[in-house]
Amino acid sequence: MSKHDEIIEYIYSLPEGAKISVRQISAHLGVSDGTSYRAIKDAETEGLVKTIERVGTIRVAPKEQYIEGNLSFEQVNRVIEGKVLAGAEGLDREISKFIIGAMRTDALETYLEEGALLIVGNREDAQWRALENHSGILITGGFGADAAILEKAEALALPVISTTADTFSVASIIQRELYSMLMMTNVITAGDLVIRQDEYVHDIKRDAGKEYFPADDITVLTEDGKYIGVIKSSELLKLDDRVPGALVSDIVATPSSTLQRLRQLMSWHQLNIVPVVEEDGTLAGIVHRREVFKQRESSKLGSGLSxxxxxxxxxxxxxxxxxxxxxxxxxxxxxxxxxxxxxxxxxxxxxxxxxxxxxxxxxxxxxxxxxxxxxxxxxxxxxxxxxxxxxxxxxxxxxxxxxxxxxxxxxxxxxxxxxxx
CATH class of the missing domain: 3.10.129.10 (Hotdog Thioesterase)
Incomplete structure (x- = not known):
């Protein structure tokens, strides 16, 4: 094993957050400062370490060796502002897994699979291993790829993308994009919580003459399914042609109203229920306070941890x-x-x-x-x-x-x- 490889192996063994320096590595492994410096720079390109101003160089490789997600190769190329070197025909394919190449080449076999994307630096052995497993390649550090690798990728329609960013930065960008997409799909809205229960709604035509038992201090009034307003339940017996005069403040939500907006409305006005009204004025139903303020699990990140x-x-x-x-x-x-x-x-x-x-x-x-x-x-x-x-x-x-x-x-x-x- 070369001195360079020995240093990389040592960095692999360090826990996340550990500080390293040229002098420390040189003294610990008995190598020259120049060899330590070059190895640390290569480790930074591979995403194993990161240099932070006024803090120093620290081990930053995540414990998880891959990122799960549902982006396409084209989406990844767009967010990292990369350059497609080969396999453009496969850009519209969805990526099954993002694999961070900050590991030994033989360990990659555990993670590589068809449709995955290997994020790696200038390591031809790892790039060949990716193609053999029908995985795309994202080359960091501004490097290109061997002509034989590009030819093989083109034949398999497996995208090979190059970016000037380092592995750690690229993984962070992809993680952020995945998290943003997850948040957009997991945002809870009034449309997700809406229920239609007759004890909260009184239709002045459909329910005329029917005995009504309100379930709350306020009741939602409709006419042939169209929303009219909210009335104090105690005023229901006094309903006449002057309905608008009996309405209390008209507080409604749309199906796209967020959970935070609903919480604000209910807290501000001390409400148990809020009507949800479609754009055409049709009453979709109501949301109840017990659903709005219920404790919910937080969104999961790509690592599986919330x-x-x-x-x-x-x-x-x-x-x-x-x-x-x-x-x-x-x-x-x-x-x-x-x-x-x-x-x-x-x-x-x-x-x-x-x-x-x-x-x-x-x-x-x-x-x-x-x-x-x-x-x-x-x-x-x-x-x-x-x-x-x-x-x-x-x-x-x-x-x-x-x-x-x-x-x-x-x-x-x-x-x-x-x-x-």
């Missing part, structure tokens, strides 16, 4: 506090905690504090954050919250993020909540 599970496995909850050690997957390119991940921690803390106070149906209306110091990778963080003001429909929650007793961030949340009956 977006919340990755963070929740690191969280420790203590009364109105959340303790966490900032892991590499939570940081941005500068090694500081990403704002999106910090917001997720705040939302998780809000859930803990409100649930501890018997509040389960709520909506975060306003969130203001003030960052005082930067939170770095591997830093121990404690986030605690206190309810400052509790009204009939709203509450104010103060959040403070501390590390070693020092304040790093503060946040103020205005939250609408629904009184459980």
């Amino acid at each position: 977006s919340d599970t990755l963070m929740d496995r690191e969280i420790r909850i203590d009364e109105n506090k959340v303790h966490i050690k900032v892991m590499p997957f939570m940081t941005d390119e500068h090694g500081s905690i990403a704002q999106s991940e910090f917001m997720r921690l705040i939302e998780r803390l809000a859930q803990v504090v409100l649930n501890n106070n018997g509040i389960y149906s709520y909506h975060i209306d306003t969130l203001n954050v003030m960052n005082i110091k930067l939170v770095q990778m591997h830093q121990e963080l404690v986030i605690e919250g206190h309810i400052l003001d509790l009204g009939d429909q709203f509450l104010r929650l103060e959040v403070e993020a501390l590390s070693n007793g020092e304040t790093y961030s503060k946040a103020m949340l205005l939250i609408q909540y629904y009184k459980e009956k």
Whole structure:
């Protein structure tokens, strides 16, 4: 085994998040600084390590060696802004699996399959192994491919794509695209939750003369299936030709209204039900608060883990506090905690504090954050919250993020909540 291969094998053995340097590798393996430097650069192209400003070079290869998804070769080429070197006829095919080539060539056999896409650098042996298993190839680092490989790929209609980006960046772009598609398909809307129950709806023509037992404080009025408005159930017995005058505020949702929009409506107006109305005015049905505020599983990422599970496995909850050690997957390119991940921690803390106070149906209306110091990778963080003001429909929650007793961030949340009956 060459010194270069020995260094790559050593990097393979390091855990995710481990820091490495030229001097460290040279001293540990007894090789020259030049050999260590070249090997680290090759490892970066392969997606094994990443250099972060003010942090250093860290092992970043994911534990999962592949990404599951449903993108086509053409979609991948578009999002990475790549160049098709061969196999253009197969671009419209759907990819069964994305395989990160940051492993030994003989280990690829475990993952390669027909219709997969191998993400790899300038490794001809791995590229040939992909074609033998009828997998496409995405070559990172701006490299091309041998003429024989391109000829074979063309004959098999297997796309060979080249990009100037490194393996880690390409995998991140693809993961983000898959997550975006997943979020679009998994967004819960009123159309998914709508139900049609007669005890919430009164048709002034169809139900005229019928005995009606309302199931809520408000009743939805229709006429031949067309939505008219919402009326207090206590006013039903007084219905006459002056129906519009008896209507309360006209609060409706469309089938495309999101879950967050429904939560906002119900919290703001203290409603149990909201009518769902089609564009042509037809009543589709109603959504009930129990469905809108029900706890739901978070969306799954390509790795099979949910977006919340990755963070929740690191969280420790203590009364109105959340303790966490900032892991590499939570940081941005500068090694500081990403704002999106910090917001997720705040939302998780809000859930803990409100649930501890018997509040389960709520909506975060306003969130203001003030960052005082930067939170770095591997830093121990404690986030605690206190309810400052509790009204009939709203509450104010103060959040403070501390590390070693020092304040790093503060946040103020205005939250609408629904009184459980």
